[in-house]
Amino acid sequence: MQTGLPKFHSIFSVDCVVFGFEDGVLKILLVERNEEPFNGWWALPGFFVQHDEGIDYAAERILYELTGLRDIYMEQLYTFGDVNRHPEGRVITVAYYAMIRLSGKNELHPTSNIVKKAFWHPIADLPKLGFDHTEIFEKSLDKIKRKISYQPIAFELLPEKFTLTQLQNVYEAILNKKLDKRNFRKKMLNYGILKELDEKQRGVSFRAAALYKFDRRKYAKLFQKELSFMKD
Amino acid sequence: MQTGLPKFHSIFSVDCVVFGFEDGVLKILLVERNEEPFNGWWALPGFFVQHDEGIDYAAERILYELTGLRDIYMEQLYTFGDVNRHPEGRVITVAYYAMIRLSGKNELHPTSNIVKKAFWHPIADLPKLGFDHTEIFEKSLDKIKRKISYQPIAFELLPEKFTLTQLQNVYEAILNKKLDKRNFRKKMLNYGILKELDEKQRGVSFRAAALYKFDRRKYAKLFQKELSFMKD
DNA sequence: ATATAGGGTGTATTTATTACACTAAGCGAA
DNA sequence: TTCGCTTAGTGTAATAAATACACCCTATAT
CATH class of the missing domain: 3.90.79.10 (Nucleoside Triphosphate Pyrophosphohydrolase)
Incomplete structure (x- = not known):
């Protein structure tokens, strides 16, 4: 040897x-x-x-x-x-x-x-x-x-079920800048890789947000490997 | 030690x-x-x-x-x-x-x-x-x-002075697909990082193309670190 | 002069990005 | 029960970027 x-x-x-x-x-x-x-x-x-x-x-x-x-x-x-x-x-x-x-x-x-x-x-x-x-x-x-702009890594930081605001917060924390709420949601939902659950946030002292989960199957189907998140 | x-x-x-x-x-x-x-x-x-x-x-x-x-x-x-x-x-x-x-x-x-x-x-x-x-x-x-889509690495493969067609050929070879000539040139020239020389190709048996060089100074100024080349 | 081979150009359409502000819902406190 | 607070949720118009597409130009060789 x-x-x-x-x-x-x-x-x-x-x-x-x-x-x-x-x-x-x-x-x-x-x-x-x-x-x-x-x-x-x-x-x-x-x-x-x-x-x-x-x-x-x-x-x-x-x-x-x-x-x-x-x-x-x-x-x-x-x-x-x-x-x-x-x-x-x-x-x-x-x-x-x-x-x-x-x-x-x-x-x-x-x-x-x-x-x-x-x-x-x-x-x-x-x-x-x-x-x-x-x-x-x-x-x-x-x-x-x-x-984070071309791979769905943000979801690794969130619980299985999360709100769109939480997701946006992850993007903002990583990119270190504020994003527009409406544009963020529009874009994110358009990708078609989130599944909206019949479930809402619980235990919050204000209007509860809808919960989503990342749909790995749809993601894999739609984009063989990647997509173009949050170009800037 | x-x-x-x-x-x-x-x-x-x-x-x-x-x-x-x-x-x-x-x-x-x-x-x-x-x-x-x-x-x-x-x-x-x-x-x-x-x-x-x-x-x-x-x-x-x-x-x-x-x-x-x-x-x-x-x-x-x-x-x-x-x-x-x-x-x-x-x-x-x-x-x-x-x-x-x-x-x-x-x-x-x-x-x-x-x-x-x-x-x-x-x-x-x-x-x-x-x-x-x-x-x-x-x-x-x-x-x-x-x-190649966000850093000016294509120029590393070309001589100091090159034609736009040569540059496009490098992109095509790396991306392994054809690009549209007019769109490529429009986009590349718009970045403002190429300097057109007062010089043309020599020794070719057809119309000589204009020569360009990559302008590192302009590149550094315009984009602190990178740009978004050839998104798809 | 003409044939050849690549050089060089513009516009219309579609798609993506940006900017921007109000109402809705749920909870808790008074 | 009402009021106040806090976050959820939504649409449109303007701008910018990406795409699709075809013809004439020019230098050289014969």
């Missing part, structure tokens, strides 16, 4: 930018580190990839170990490979971004002791993060800003 | 999909391998990243060693990390895509003996490639198909 392979080996890791939407605000998941380097600092959840696991699998495993989250939407973002990005040696990291429905009490249970805790933090005022994690976060935000 | 780093190390490599445009056809650069595995096969130019070099730098170095090409447009594409993608061991590869102006006699001079030769091959009928390189190529093509 490894006949022609070189002698210099390196280490690689995975880091995850996990987006959640709560209180009308876009948040990401941070951990408080419990190890050098950057012990006590906040950082993205991330760890080393094992020799015998694929990187996509590693991303899922690491996210689970550091936060208790699993089975969520996740895509590879970019690979960061500067020689000096890790203070203790050459570590190349493959960054992933992920999205999750935050339904009230999403408890975060790290099962690994390499972090003290995991918590959600609004993206608006992120603190300084360890490593090059601020750069990784910024790249992931750019990515979803673009992606 | 390497205090808290794990003991299992891995190997990573870089593979490049280099696009060129010649005879109205989109081509990529292949090498004929001179080493196991896949000795004698055709593959993308790629090799191992050194322990002390950044991956972007490694991509440039490897491309130069395997083809003699340098200083060309190059962007990271995606990282392929399946456990078994390399038959001789765990090798994670970071793929890059690149674009180059093919001006008549672009001679390819590998300076490394890990390849027998390098050559251009039309993307229309690519042969079977070693490793997972076919998958890497397909992903890169998807990427540039999307990217």
